[in-house]
Amino acid sequence: MTDLVAEHAVALRTTDIGRASLTAFDPGPVFSIAPYPGVRPVVNAMPFPTPGQIVTQGAVRLVWAGREQAFLIGAAPDEGLSAAITDQSDGWAWFRLQGEDATAVLARLTPLDLRVSAFAPGTSARAPLNHMQAVILRTAADAFELAVFRSMAQTAQHELVEAMTRVAARRAR
């Protein structure tokens, strides 16, 4: 008997439209870490993030992902944490949106204040991406990572490409 074959929610591809680029990517293992009340654990040698914070250590990141919840991305958590740990690796579809117009594209889909002064590189937010709930990471002034429910990956991709097309059309004028 051969092992089951894995398949991504959408093809891991890059789409360039105008001055924005959308890439579906696999972030590797993703674990939700939800500390029990009164605990602020150190996770894989990283301090538990404050709301909106992204803590980075090498290729591993600890991303604030909701009330008393963080996503550990890129590694499995160390043993013995006083926290509820859940494998979320298969629960989300991840996209990277970058380029000069990435902010303009995202402003078509989320009510978040995307000004660097309000949403700085190295921070995260839970916010709607059109009608989907999403985890949004700002990795640079012109780059974001977006995670939506895996089953909604096609809708997310379609809506992002649509927004990119509209923003590019404005650029062309």
Add this chain to the structure above:
Amino acid sequence: MTQSHRIPGRGLIDRSQPLNFTFDGVMYQGYQGDTLASALLANGVRLMGRSFKYHRPRGVLTAGSEEPNALVEVFENGQHTPNTRATMAELYGGMVARSQNRWPSLGLDVMAVNDLLSPFFSAGFYYKTFMWPRAFWEKLYEPAIRRAAGLGRLDRRHDEAAYEKAFAHCDLLVIGAGPTGLMAAMAAAQAGADVILADEGSALGGRILADQPEIGDMPGLTWLETMRTDLAAMPNVRIMTRTTVTGAYDDGTFGALERVGLHLADPGDLPRECFWRIHARRAILAAGALERPIAHRDNDRPGVMLASGLRAYVSRWGVNPGKVVLFSNNDSGLATARALTGMGIDVSYVDPRPIPVTEEFPVYAEARVIATQGRKGLKSVDIQHRGGTSRVEARTLALSGGWNPSVHLACHLNGRPQWDETIAAFVPRSDMVPGMIVAGAARGTFSTGACLQDGLEAAQASLTALGIRKKPRLGVPVAEAAPYRIAPVWAVEGDGRAWLDFANDVTVKDVKLSAQEGFQSVEHMKRYTTQGMAPDQGKSSNVAALAVLADATGQGIAATGTTTYRPPFVPVSIAAMGAGGRGTGFAPQRFLTSDAQSRAMGAPMIEAGLWYRPSYFPRAGEKDWRDAAEREAVMVRGAVGVCDVSTLGKIDVQGKDAGRFLDFLYTNTMSTLPVGKVRYGLMLREDGFVMDDGTCARLGPDHFLVTTTTAAAGQVMRHMDFVQQAFCADCDVRTISVTEGWAQFAIAGPKAREVLATLGDAPDLPFMGCAPMTVAGIAGRLFRISFSGEQGYEVAVPTRYGKDLFARLVTAAESLEGCAYGMEALNILRVEKGFITHAEIHGRTTADDVGLGKMVSAKKDCIGKAASQRPGLSEDRQQLVGLMPVNQGETLSAGAHLYNERDPATRVHDQGYVTSVAPSPTLGTWLGLGFVVNGRARHGEVIRLDDGLRKRQVLVEIVDPVFFDPEGGRMRD
């Protein structure tokens, strides 16, 4: 003759770019920079539309978004847009526009007979005339009135064009880019604030473009260009032209409509419009003011326009208006007469005030216009003056009854403006919208110099409020600062009809009649006469109409007050507000990992909780859903079936208090569940009714996995979050959805174990057991649960492996004379077993109603328990029963109601209703589940099913809801 009425060399149009367009099938030429209105005027076309009620010939009144008359239909790229204001439609090559509300043509409109019958159509006419007989209103009167009156027509097709919505954030939103707004934006930007400068025009400048005053010792246009260039170069400034801020909402949120591609012959991928939601910490309303006409006899002929509109058409678009009579009661009108004269226009000036007559043009002081002539275009004007009455030839009559500050946005949170006697206008009070300062002409400060000063001061106040200490560098440039003097004249006395509201055909007489008939409040007058209820929302007529009302009632204008100002400031297409929401854009689509294979197998998909699930998997020779679904159900009972159940909600619950937490959520006890076991559970809402049902598996001492129904997954997750935060904050418990993380498949039937064996060594589970399982090399989970009544398993793997696992399961099942089964078969199987879904737990049923009263534990409390014991929730309830037709061949239908055999099908005789039905291949009859008053005590009774929609009456026997294998031996063994 092309552009016969264009003044050579004048205007801000690009003569190097001529543009051809058609209006009512006639080809004309205009220039880049024209609006449809200015281009038509330049071609000598004054007649642009027919009025709403009387079909009076009308021309353009204004040069802005407040236009009440020149509404046309525009055709572009298969798109047909009625009620487009010709003043806002920027000309492009190949534009096709058509007049509306006329038949057969604009010049000859047979419905103009309404005009001759006008004595019958005065205010309140419909209310008085079409009262009786009542039934005639809907069938006869209203359709006839709608045909005769009304504006453009929809083409009844879906609007499939591209629209966009977007969000923006800023420190300061400046609404309007005239002198005030430009100064405010520049000052705030220099101090470092993030500024959005929005203006509904195609270019910045506001009245500078039309009035072209001197600013800072240079031509206004030069100053404007410097400001524009400097603002555009600042990284903290976003300039949004063609953008009308349409509404002010709570907490600094504004709606704004941007015309994105409407002005282009080939918009490419550009959306037609974009609806913005702008959040601003502070706002400055610098929307300027709107000029108002003066009501006098026949003041609505093509060729009559506002003085400000005329000035714009001449100076900005180089339109030659011919001989002009300008009737004004204020200094702004006089200034316009001077400016027009300076541009070589032949002007006669009429003013009711005793002004000096020392101008370069004829001045009729202490005079008024009392009538006009020319049905399809103005020919002459009658002026009553000290010396008598003169008839003066004129091609254009310009009116200026003063200016109304554009206070609309400031009033959107229900603040009321106050009357300012000195300028005879309503002005805003302070802080009507928190965080918003009204500046410039929008608060009644009319001179250019005062506006520039006001803009700077508003910016300074906003910067202080924002906590920005840096000071702007710019000073206030020198500009005209003449005082504004006005002697209010709302309506000239006399015979005939004097128009107040051009868009809805309301006259001075109508308003007086309203007062006379007792509709004396301004809100009543509005509704009685329909004044202010057209697409222009009475922008040019509201103040004059209430002034006439105030005069008729003797209450005075300040006491009369205004009607309520509501968003939107201009008409907003629903398509823009709901951009992207048509069809599948309405909500996200959720796809299963088995989706592609199900579709390849020919399965029709149905939506369930945004998911797409297969209804059935048709095979050759099966003629409809029932053939396929019954075959699938038979195969499950006889061999094996597989079904994707990943859509069911899955919630991971962890913590040492998880058991205690779940005991409080579920009616039954979960803390006693052994590790490796699964228990069916029921949750109530706080009001005591059933919220959801599902299974709860204990994966470890402090680790549970809760499943929910597909549709209630989000609701249960939210409920858990609420209960945890509100009632169990001290519990060591954490919850998170894992619905998306696992692909889960049901394997059901006597051969289920054989299918399972193809995936590896399966743990030997008892009924309601669970354990980890390595599924074809992948760490997964196995549950022995059943929603079919057969020996059943559910196998779960991480979602990425779902597609492959489903393929293998289908192959394995088919090799054992089994199949994949869809929602229809699933429904048959569960109805045969009397298992409930949300058709039964629909929000109005209690645990006892569905026969699960014993599941509400007496030993502990739970959410909803107290409320479920309320009086009224126990006696004479409608209880879940099974229903079988007395004559076996008859069809049952869900939604039907149940009556005692001889009772009529009326509400008082209602005994209950049918929630679910299915054709049972196992029992050879249709089966139903439903609720009947005291149903559990009535098993064996015959009752009538009455489906009024399908005209179906069937005698059914009330039976136990579990039709098949009531002992449950098949799923346990």
